[in-house]
Amino acid sequence: MTIPGHVNATPAFDHLPLPSGVDLPIRDPALLPIADKVLAGGRVNAEEGMTLFHTPDLPALAALADAVRARQVGDKAYYVHSLRLSQTNVCYVGCTFCGFQRTMDQEGVWDMDLDDVWNYVGEHATPELIEIHISSGHHPKRDWAYYLDLTRGLTERGYQVKAWTAAEIHHFTRIARPKGRSEPVSYREVLQELKDAGLVAMPGGGAEIFAERVRQRIARAKVNAEGWLDVHRTAHELGIPTNATMLYGHIETLEERLDHMLRIRALQDEAPGFMSFVPLAFQPDNNQLARELGKTEFTTGLDDLRNLAVARIVLDNVPHIKGYWIMITPELVQVSLSSGVSDVDGTIKDERIAHASGASTDTGISEEELQRLIQDAGRTPVKRDALYNELQVYAPNAA
Numbered sequence: 001m002t003i004p005g006h007v008n009a010t011p012a013f014d015h016l017p018l019p020s021g022v023d024l025p026i027r028d029p030a031l032l033p034i035a036d037k038v039l040a041g042g043r044v045n046a047e048e049g050m051t052l053f054h055t056p057d058l059p060a061l062a063a064l065a066d067a068v069r070a071r072q073v074g075d076k077a078y079y080v081h082s083l084r085l086s087q088t089n090v091c092y093v094g095c096t097f098c099g100f101q102r103t104m105d106q107e108g109v110w111d112m113d114l115d116d117v118w119n120y121v122g123e124h125a126t127p128e129l130i131e132i133h134i135s136s137g138h139h140p141k142r143d144w145a146y147y148l149d150l151t152r153g154l155t156e157r158g159y160q161v162k163a164w165t166a167a168e169i170h171h172f173t174r175i176a177r178p179k180g181r182s183e184p185v186s187y188r189e190v191l192q193e194l195k196d197a198g199l200v201a202m203p204g205g206g207a208e209i210f211a212e213r214v215r216q217r218i219a220r221a222k223v224n225a226e227g228w229l230d231v232h233r234t235a236h237e238l239g240i241p242t243n244a245t246m247l248y249g250h251i252e253t254l255e256e257r258l259d260h261m262l263r264i265r266a267l268q269d270e271a272p273g274f275m276s277f278v279p280l281a282f283q284p285d286n287n288q289l290a291r292e293l294g295k296t297e298f299t300t301g302l303d304d305l306r307n308l309a310v311a312r313i314v315l316d317n318v319p320h321i322k323g324y325w326i327m328i329t330p331e332l333v334q335v336s337l338s339s340g341v342s343d344v345d346g347t348i349k350d351e352r353i354a355h356a357s358g359a360s361t362d363t364g365i366s367e368e369e370l371q372r373l374i375q376d377a378g379r380t381p382v383k384r385d386a387l388y389n390e391l392q393v394y395a396p397n398a399a
């Protein structure tokens with residue numbers, strides 16, 4: 001498909017026709033063939049992906065991502081009424097970007113037994129609560145039964161459990177081996193047991209950046225890229241949908257960001273099951289990596305928007321790109337709804353990981369605020385469950 005009007009025009013003043021009928025000037029001629037290809041349903045290659053990352057023409061990049069978003073998911077923007085459960089901050093992995101982790105005898109540590117969890121959830125639950133997203137540490141002492149009981153207990157209380165990163169699944173294979181069995185426990189066995197206990201979906205955490213150069217420096221003791229991808233492949237094969245994250249804004253290059261996205265796209269082709277892609281902006285306080293880099297600034301709004309827009313264009317087989325308001329603010333997430341984003345995560349209520357590393361946002365947000373944020377951006381708010389089933393479609397703002 002060619003873009004009407006651009007063939008004989010001066011590239012510097014060429015225009016993209018948006019679905020709304022509004023023309024937007026493309027100032028970077030390098031974007032024209034890519035826009036042409038993408039609007040015709042084509043897939044960008046690695047070289048074109050780098051052109052997207054390097055373009056100085058952010059408005060055109062955002063408009064292209066917005067057009068792709070409109071074609072893929074229409075005008076709906078999704079959120080979930082959720083609770084973030086971090087039942088412990090005990091972790092032995094030692095990722096350098098993490099300000100959340102504690103050893104068992106360190107100041108500021110917490111570690112909930114099952115009864116503590118039930119009480120905690122009781123205190124935070126409202127009748128609207130649908131999804132409990134577990135996000136915690138790799139505990140050196142908890143046994144396998146604890147994790148199954150936790151998943152089962154929350155499910156029996158009526159919640160959808162979205163839990164356990166691929167890194168935790170890797171850890172579980174080490175603690176799940178029954179006495180007397182010599183062969184190792186597989187990802188498939190662990191995931192099947194969790195599914196039987198009620199697990200409905202998995203979050204995308206632990207992906208960080210797949211490139212080994214970066215992983216060695218920021219997450220050396222964590223599951224490696226192949227392991228992370230293998231866990232998600234297996235989950236998808238078992239019918240457990242998942243998300244994928246990418247931690248950006250530290251020492252990674254733009255090439256490494258693109259490589260990360262391309263590996264997710266390739267896995268989604270091979271074994272579909274990713275529901276959303278969630279870029280996580282590096283929070284630069286109280287962690288070793290920030291100290292090593294002497295870094296105190298958050299990612300810029302321009303970098304956040306560029307990253308989300310490139311993700312929407314490159315990840316043509318992942319239904320949703322998520323703007324994570326905890327890390328980039330609700331205000332920027334509202335703007336990002338015009339740069340490819342179609343999901344604003346959820347109410348969350350008690351976020352602890354990003355806040356341990358200096359997040360400046362609140363730890364939770366009301367449904368009304370999420371709805372207003374979406375409506376004021378000209379989109380239709382949709383309350384979803386953990387699996388993107390639509391629970392309620394609200395009126396778009398008439399204005």
Ligand code: V47
Nearest residue numbers: 097098203204205206243247278280281282283357
């Ligand atoms: O795995 C830790 C990251 C993740 C920092 O799947 C940091 O829907 C930035 O995975 N700066 C946990 N990031 C959060 C997570 C997540 C969040 C929202 C939605 C979904 C989803 C998943 O947070 C960790 C790690 O990658 N993280 N420390 C930091 N200083």
